[in-house]
Structures are given as C-alpha cells and as structure tokens.
Amino acid sequence: xxxxxxxxxxxxxxxxxxxxxxxxxxxxxxxxxxxxxxxxxxxxxxxxxxxxxxxxxxxxxxxxxxxxxxxxxxxxxxxxxxxxxxxxxxxxxxxxxxxxxxxxxxxxxxx
Amino acid sequence: xxxxxxxxxxxxxxxxxxxxxxxxxxxxxxxxxxxxxxxxxxxxxxxxxxxxxxxxxxxxxxxxxxxxxxxxxxxxxxxxxxxxxxxxxxxxxxxxxxxxxxxxxxxxxxxxxxx
Numbered sequence: 001x002x003x004x005x006x007x008x009x010x011x012x013x014x015x016x017x018x019x020x021x022x023x024x025x026x027x028x029x030x031x032x033x034x035x036x037x038x039x040x041x042x043x044x045x046x047x048x049x050x051x052x053x054x055x056x057x058x059x060x061x062x063x064x065x066x067x068x069x070x071x072x073x074x075x076x077x078x079x080x081x082x083x084x085x086x087x088x089x090x091x092x093x094x095x096x097x098x099x100x101x102x103x104x105x106x107x108x109x110x111x
Numbered sequence: 112x113x114x115x116x117x118x119x120x121x122x123x124x125x126x127x128x129x130x131x132x133x134x135x136x137x138x139x140x141x142x143x144x145x146x147x148x149x150x151x152x153x154x155x156x157x158x159x160x161x162x163x164x165x166x167x168x169x170x171x172x173x174x175x176x177x178x179x180x181x182x183x184x185x186x187x188x189x190x191x192x193x194x195x196x197x198x199x200x201x202x203x204x205x206x207x208x209x210x211x212x213x214x215x216x217x218x219x220x221x222x223x224x225x226x
C-alpha cells in the first residue's frame with residue numbers, strides 16, 4: 001500500500017474551513033484515498049474516500065489532484081467538535097480488510 | 112442500523128492472565144478486522160476474519176488470536192498478558208472486506224490495562 005505523509009498538527013479557527021493536506025506520491029492507479037478521524041480515545045470515524053474525482057458528503061469534501069499524488073480534506077465550517085486526529089489512508093482495490101494508519105494530523109479547532 | 116459494538120469497554124488484568132474481547136459487527140457485515148492502538152506504535156492491524164476464516168494477519172506474536180462465529184461476531188484473545196499489551200483494541204467491520212469501495216466502520220474500542 002502506498003505511504004502517506006501528513007503534517008503532524010494544524011490549527012483552525014472555529015467557523016473557518018479546515019484544509020488538511022495529504023501527500024501520497026507513490027499511489028497506484030487502483031488505490032483509493034480514505035480519510036478517517038479519531039476523537040480522543042474513541043474509535044476512528046469514517047469521513048470520505050475517493051479514487052480520482054473530487055468527492056463531497058455531509059461531513060467533508062475531498063479534493064484529489066489530477067496526478068493523484070496528493071489530496072486535501074476540507075471541513076467547510078470547522079467546529080470545536082472537529083478537534084481530532086485525521087488519518088489519510090491509501091487503500092488498494094481488492095485488498096483484504098486491512099488499513100495501514102500513519103501518525104495522522106492533529107487538528108485543533110480554536111474558538 | 113446499529114453500529115459496531117465492543118464489549119467490555121474497559122478491562123483491567125494482571126500480567127500472565129489471558130483476556131477475551133468481543134466484537135459485534137454491523138448487521139450484514141461479514142468482515143471483521145482487529146487493531147491495536149498504543150501511544151508508541153499508533154494504530155496497528157492485528158488480523159481480519161471473513162466467513163469464520165482468518166484472511167489476513169498482522170505482525171503480532173501468537174499470543175494474539177481470534178475467531179469469528181457463523182453470525183459474524185468475532186472475539187480476540189490475548190494469552191499470557193504482558194505490560195506492553197495495555198492498549199485500546201479496536202474492531203472494524205465491512206461488508207466483504209475486499210475492494211477499496213468497501214468502507215470499514217469502527218467500534219468504540221476496548222481499553223485494556225495490564226498491571
């Protein structure tokens with residue numbers, strides 16, 4: 001599975017958009033980008049995933065660059081409850097149920 | 112639809128004991144994966160079960176084992192507990208476990224403390 005690189009930590013003002021970057025320069029054509037977040041000591045929560053097109057759901061938007069070497073998770077209006085560790089994961093199509101987590105980005109939303 | 116449930120939520124054991132953790136997947140999900148999370152190592156994959164068979168295994172010693180029942184519920188067992196086994200143990204379920212479209216959903220975890 002492709003390796004991902006994320007900043008260790010980021011801050012965001014409440015009500016503003018939070019843009020979380022992820023680098024996956026070795027991604028293959030059959031690998032999806034997944035985002036999860038983990039609020040302190042809870043189980044990771046699925047946010048969104050995509051292959052090559054931009055995706056949006058009720059939680060967030062995922063922007064994947066045309067060369068697919070990086071992506072950005074966007075939380076459009078961050079709230080204090082969005083404070084969490086955000087994980088960017090690249091997952092191979094057809095792989096078994098195994099996710100490889102990196103260290104993630106700790107997002108601190110401040111009032 | 113109910114989410115993934117794990118029992119117990121908290122557990123305290125002493126070194127040398129063994130422990131069994133339980134996971135009930137989302138209804139209709141047949142794949143169950145287990146993860147260990149520690150401050151030092153982060154989230155690490157333990158193993159995955161599908162149709163009562165272990166399909167994938169992470170790099171953990173044989174003291175860590177699991178099984179899956181015909182109703183897709185899963186248990187994991189850790190024998191001869193060590194202090195380093197103190198961790199949050201997470202279970203995740205998905206429909207089939209294969210295909211990058213098949214999203215995994217996590218339970219709240221079991222916090223194991225080994226004294």
